[in-house]
Amino acid sequence: MNKKVIIESQRIVYDDFFQIEEAYVRRTRFDGTLSEPLRILNFERGHGAAALVFNTETERVILINQFRYPTYANGQGPGWIVEVMAGMLNPGEDPQQAIRREIMEEAGYQVNELTPIATFYPSPGGSSECLFLYYAEVDNRHKIASGGGLAVEHEDIEIVEYSLPEAWQALAAGQIVDAKTLIALMWLREKLKEQS
Structure with missing residues (x-):
């Protein structure tokens, strides 16, 4: 047709x-x-990039916790969401540049290699946003700043680290409610199963 x-x-x-x-x-x-x-x-709203960061030295998933007003306004939750690091692409910036910048701003890690997980439309019925989702491995040497977000953007970000069993438990208990984070953690769980 x-x-x-x-x-x-x-x-x-x-x-x-x-x-x-x-x-x-x-x-x-x-x-x-x-x-x-x-x-x-x-x-x-433009396009975004996100990444699940895993510290191979501590064997912990590095996530962030921040207030997301729309999740509070709908009455379904307290407003604070645990999620992978993410941000919007600036003009002229490619997705990998954007997520490297966001990881540094939000968690203080310098990331070299990024593995693509997926590229998808988070809400295609109402938004043209395309999200580029990645996986990055770091170790303690890559931590070169404190993170926590940019004051100029009024960000107030808590870095949250989960062991792999804690991450899987958070998934099973429904504590992870952000779609990109669900996708990334399920991808990592499947990747680790394939490697074992």
Whole structure:
């Protein structure tokens, strides 16, 4: 089937830290006909990079804990989320540059090699954001700064380290609720099973 998308109109309806785009779109249906114009909103926040960092010397997963207002506002949790390090790509920055910068800012580790885990859309029904997820191994020599985030960005980040059994228990107990972190930890668990 020849799939077709016709954008009849598009405009930015909100422009601040992120943008919201309104578009009227017609697209090919699975029966081959063309849809009527559909109003679609796209939350445009740019693309992001994230990484699961594992200290091979201490055999601990290095995560961060920080306040995420949207998770508090929905009434489902206290607002503080344990997650992998992540951040948005700056203009002209590639995903690996971005995540190396974020790991240094948030946890104080200098990372050399990054292994790709996955590239995915975290919420494709409403956002065009693409996330590049990586795995990085470090040891204590790579810790060259304190981390904790940037004061200029008003970041207040706690570094959290889990042994592998603690990480698997946190997964099983539903304590990890961030999607990119779930994906990364499940990937690591599977990788370690394959190696044993």
